Every structure is written in C-alpha cells, then in structure tokens.
Amino acid sequence: MTNTPQTVGVLGGGTMGSGIAIVMAKAGQRTLLFDVKEENLQRGLDTVHGFFDVSVKKGKMTADEAEKIKANVTGTTRLADLAPCDVVVEAVFEDLQVKKDAFAQLDEIVSPQTLFHTNTSTLSVTGIASGSKLPGRVVGTHYCNPAPLMNLVEVADGRHTESWAHQATIEFLESIGKTTVVTQDRPGFIVNRFLIPWENSCITALENGLGTKESIDAAVKGALGHPMGPFELLDIVGMDIHQQVATRLYEQLREPRFYPPAMVDRMVAAGDLGRKTGRGFYDYDDTRLFGS
Ligand SMILES: NC(=O)c1ccc[n+]([C@@H]2O[C@H](COP(=O)([O-])OP(=O)(O)OC[C@H]3O[C@@H](n4cnc5c(N)ncnc54)[C@H](O)[C@@H]3O)[C@@H](O)[C@H]2O)c1
Structure with missing residues (x-):
C-alpha cells in the first residue's frame, strides 16, 4: 500500500462510521460513506461537516482547508458506488449476520485486493470474515471512540487473515496517523x-x-x-x-x-x-x- 491517497469506503454513517469518515477525510483519503438508511447517512454527513465547521471556529484550520477536507467525503446509499475502494471499513450494527452479509455483497463489487476492515467491538473477526469468499483480506480494526480524537486502533487478525492484509493494514493505519496495537481475535480485544x-x-x-x-x-x-x-x-x-x-x-x-x-x-x-x-x-x- 502506498502513501498516495486511497479510496476508502466506510459502511455505516453512525457514531463510528462518521468518526472514521472524518479521520479518512482529514488524512486526504477519498472517502465514500455508505449507509442503508438515507436519514442515517444524512446525519453522518452532518456530523462530518459539523466537525470541520467547529474546527474552523476553534481556529484549528482555515475555512478553505475545511472545505477541501469536506470535499473528500461523498455520501451514498448505493453499495455499488464502493467499487473503486482500496479499503472498506465496516462500522454497521453489531450483528454477525449483518456484517457477514455486508462483506458478501462487497465481494461482488470491489477488487479481490481490496482490504476489508471490521470495527466490531465484541464479535469474532474470524466469524465476520467467513461472510467473504476471501477471508484472507479481512482484518479487525477497532477504533477508539471518538475516532477523530483518539489515536489508537487495535488490530486483530482472524484465523484466515493473510500476512499481506495484516501488513497492509498496519501500513495504511500508520499512514493516516493512527497508532496501532496488535491484539488477538478475542472478545473485547484489549481496550x-x-x-x-x-x-x-x-x-x-x-x-x-x-x-x-x-x-x-x-x-x-x-x-x-x-x-x-x-x-x-x-x-x-x-x-x-x-x-x-x-x-x-x-x-x-x-x-x-x-x-x-x-x-x-x-x-x-x-x-x-x-x-x-x-x-x-x-x-x-x-x-x-x-x-x-
Ligand atoms: N459506539 C462505540 O463506542 C463503538 C466503539 C468501537 C466500535 N464500535 C462498533 O462499531 C460498529 C458501529 O457502531 P456505532 O456505534 O457506530 O453504531 P450506530 O448504531 O451509531 O450506527 C450503525 C449504522 O450502521 C447502519 N447500517 C446498518 N446496517 C447496515 C448495512 N448493512 N450497511 C450499511 N450501513 C448499515 C445503520 O443505519 C446505522 O447508521 C459496531 O460494530 C460497534 O460495536 C462502536
């Protein structure tokens, strides 16, 4: 994985998905925020925009900088729009079947090299990865909440995660300014x-x-x-x-x-x-x- 801007899909426009979209946009990634519910997508986008508006008010960035960063994020309710993604971060409901189904659908849309990251808090990464035909590409990446303010991401491989996916995940997270801690696929990870x-x-x-x-x-x-x-x-x-x-x-x-x-x-x-x-x-x- 290179340091040039990637295209990142974020599944779920809730607390974590909108926070992760902020992280990606700020790091210069082209970010596609996807939610199945139009109103949740809209609230997620409002949260993203509001975050940068407040950053301007607090003097943390100029209005021009904020507009540029906001332009990195596009919202969609069409999963097919995620086709160009290099990485997809899943932050949907904490439900094994919902998460498995999401990865199964994405298998049909994205390239076989696309990394699948799951932000589960309690489910097994191995179980979620079994939804994909290519479980070797699935890695657990547990962001701390609020994701834009907390630097740490726990990284947990499933049983079938391949070493290229693990390595590319660490490199990607570090390239967007996150600190990584490697942990095991166990309930609750470390945090x-x-x-x-x-x-x-x-x-x-x-x-x-x-x-x-x-x-x-x-x-x-x-x-x-x-x-x-x-x-x-x-x-x-x-x-x-x-x-x-x-x-x-x-x-x-x-x-x-x-x-x-x-x-x-x-x-x-x-x-x-x-x-x-x-x-x-x-x-x-x-x-x-x-x-x-
Ligand atoms: N809230 C936290 O502090 C926290 C911290 C770390 C990890 N997590 C994990 O992150 C994930 C999301 O949690 P949250 O707090 O953001 O939940 P949330 O309820 O705020 O948001 C979930 C969003 O996912 C959307 N959604 C549901 N099914 C979908 C699908 N198939 N495709 C796309 N979108 C879908 C919902 O419409 C909703 O907007 C969960 O797995 C949770 O355990 C949460």
Missing part, C-alpha cells in the same frame, strides 16, 4: 476488557450516590488524566451500544463486572441514549454525534 467494567463501575457509583455525574467526570479528568469523564464518553458511545457491548462481553466471558448496571436498561428504555437522541447523562442542543 474493552478494561473500559467496559470501568464504565460499569462509574455508573454504579452514580446510582449509589457516590457523586453526581459532574463530580465523577471532574474527578476522573482531574485525577486520572482522562480527556473526558465516563459520562461524557458514554454519551458519545451511546447507551444502546454500551448495553449491547457489555451484555455480549458478559455472555462470552461470564464475569459479572461486564454485566451492565440496571441504570443502563432504564436509560435505554427511556430512549436516553446520549448525544444521538439529544439526552443521555447530559442534555444536548443538537444530535450531531460529537464535536471537534
């Missing part, structure tokens, strides 16, 4: 093995009245040096996603610390999912998925 039980313990602390959301967030940022507090982060992650990831990890690892506290179920039942619904632990004026 979620630590993050999910920790987030659960923060939610339990809030439920037990140990502090307010504001004081717990402030304590974590002030004492532990985290860039954002657990409730600020969970509002970006989405409570539906946290519930799903935590439950899946509990089912696979059988350790109670992964099981989501009851407050998570109540928030999901109420539709208080975080930024994407305008209310989670905090209230938001708009439903762009994250700021700059």
